[in-house]
Amino acid sequence: MEAYDVVIVGAGPAGLSLAAELAGHARVMVLERAAFGHTGATWYSYADRVRDHGLDDAVAFRTDRLVFVSPNHRHEMKDDCVVLDHGRVLDIWLERATAAGATLVRGDYQTHRVDRHGVTVSSSAGEHRARLLVDCTGPFSPIVAAHDLIVRKDAWVLAGARVRLPADSAPPEIGYYPLCDAANTYLGVHPFSVTERNVYVFQGQSNTLGDPESLRPLFEATLAERYPGAETLAPIGGSIASGVLKRYGLDRVVFFGAAGMMNPEAIGMGFNEILRQVRGFAAGLRSALASDRLGARQLHRVAMDARDREAMYFQRIIGAFSLHFVKSEAKWDGGVKWLNALGPESRQWMRNELDLDWIRRATLALHGAVPLRESVRMIPPRDLVFIGGQLARFLALTAARKVRARLRPEVA
Ligand SMILES: Cc1cc2nc3c(=O)[nH]c(=O)nc-3n(C[C@H](O)[C@H](O)[C@H](O)COP(=O)(O)OP(=O)(O)OC[C@H]3O[C@@H](n4cnc5c(N)ncnc54)[C@H](O)[C@@H]3O)c2cc1C
Incomplete structure (x- = not known):
């Protein structure tokens, strides 16, 4: 008999939200190498999603707009936006998971071994036996690296701090502002209150998982220049990697959160995205556990079913274009111009809530703001091939949906 049904490695938002969803239905252990309840991130989110997950208690700041600034444009995206107290979010999930019976173990994942009956996870805290391992170790997953699973990777690389500002500072807003330097660095601001903010510099980089600490000196200089008199309370930083894996499940192992390039x-x-997907993913895992179908193919399918694939393929196409927007000031100008062309609908893009109708309107708006020939010229051939592949998958998927809807309208 295996000691646990599931060992979740990593207690970031992916691991803890999943533990909270699964613990009442399965024997769950969470393995974390750092202190439980800690993260180097800062989270801007949406009031409705946060409420839906019972996280209202963790809201630190509310506003009705998100501001994007480029040298010549400004886009105000209207939405019910919130900044979360990340420590409180993780504590809420920790309380739910442990109340439902989850076991927390402090230890560094080292390796794992799969056999016919389960998986043995070795960590600095010892060996842990389970039927399934869920990898929630974030963008630098040791399992993804050991299996050489990354096909494509891009990253937002961020370094910053929670700071206390002098009392007469400008009114708080959630915003993204260009520093107008050669590397096209941006400044991100997430307010907690009139005087406390998470402030960070960030860059879009392709073909890398990034090195956040390399931006630390630039952050210190920017903070001193833009916020004289700011007191640093705690450092933040990390990489937000996105991309494509060869597969999202191995035998008795599945990837969730940033480890799964979500x-x-x-x-x-x-x-x-974790808030959007965790319930569907947990439901898929529960049924895989119940039927004991924990092979690579089934787990890959569970991971893919939790995503909105149409939106995912389309995002990859837009993402490949946008990464080139953020490489230079002039192109970022085009990006913000495009957001303005989308108008009130830019919020659906930020939320990753895309449907075919929206996709059609967005494509026309993108074409109107930045002529297609110009967009194509700034994309290297490697990315054009990638975009072509994603477009083919996207079109095949939508065609298959249409056929299914015609054959079985009650299911569609
Ligand atoms: C500065 C910053 C700002 C951000 N802003 C936003 C935002 O506004 N909105 C938004 O939606 N997203 C934002 N993000 C992105 C978001 O934080 C990440 O996508 C999210 O944290 C990914 O969650 P995760 O649980 O998959 O990975 P992580 O948060 O990286 O958690 C991984 C966990 O695994 C643990 N771990 C790693 N290796 C091991 C090991 N070998 N053994 C045991 N444990 C291990 C780590 O200690 C960590 O606790 C931001 C990120 C950063 C860094």
Whole structure:
């Protein structure tokens, strides 16, 4: 008899939200190498999603707009936006998971061994036996690296701090502003209150998982220049990697969160994506456990079914374009111009809530703001091939949906 049904490795938002969803239905252990309840991230999210997950208690700041600024444009995206107290979010999930019986173990994952009956996870805390391992170790997953699973990777690389500002500072807003330097760095601001904010610099980089600490000196200089008199309370930083894996499940192992490259391309917002997917993913795992179908193919399918595939393929296409927007000031100008062309509908893009109708309107708006020939010229051939592949998958999927809807309208 295996000691646990599931060992979740990593207690970030992916691991803890999943533990909270699964613990009442399965024997769950969570393995975390750092302190439980800690993260280097900062989360902007949406009031309705946060409420739906019972996280209202963790809201630190509310506003009705998100501001994007480029050298020549400004886009105000209207939505019910919130900044979350990340420590409180993780504590809420920890309380739910442990109340439902989950076991927490502090230890560093080292390796795992799969056999016919289960999986043995070795960590600095010892050996842990389960039927299934869920890898929630984030963008630098040791399991993804050991199996050489990454086909494509891009990252937002971020370094910053929670800071206390002098009392007479500008009114708080959630915003993204260009520093107008050669590397096209941005400044992100997430307010907690009139005087406390998470402030960070970030860059879009392709073909890498990024090195957040390399941006630390730039952050220190920017903070001193933009916020004289700011007191640093705690460092934040990390990589928001997005991309494609060869597969999202191995025998008795499945990837969730940033380890499964779940961040929407070009947007990041991996926390929001976790909120969107965790219930579907947990339901898929419960049924895989109940039927004991824990092979690579079945688990890959569970991971893919939790995603909205149409939106995922389309995001990858837009993402490949957008990464080139963020490479230079002029192109970012085009990006913000495009957001303005989308108008009030830009919120659906940020939320990754895309349907075919929206996709049609967005494609026309993108074409109107940045002529297609110009967009194509700035994309390297490697990415054009990738975009072609994603477009083919997207079109095949939508065609299959249409056929299914015609044959079995009651299911569609
Ligand atoms: C500065 C910053 C700002 C962000 N802003 C937003 C935002 O506004 N909105 C949004 O939606 N998203 C945002 N994100 C992205 C979001 O934080 C990530 O997508 C999300 O944290 C991914 O969650 P995760 O649980 O998959 O991975 P992580 O949060 O990386 O958690 C992984 C966990 O696994 C643990 N771990 C790693 N290796 C091991 C090991 N060997 N053994 C045991 N444990 C291990 C780590 O210690 C960590 O606790 C931001 C990220 C950063 C860094």
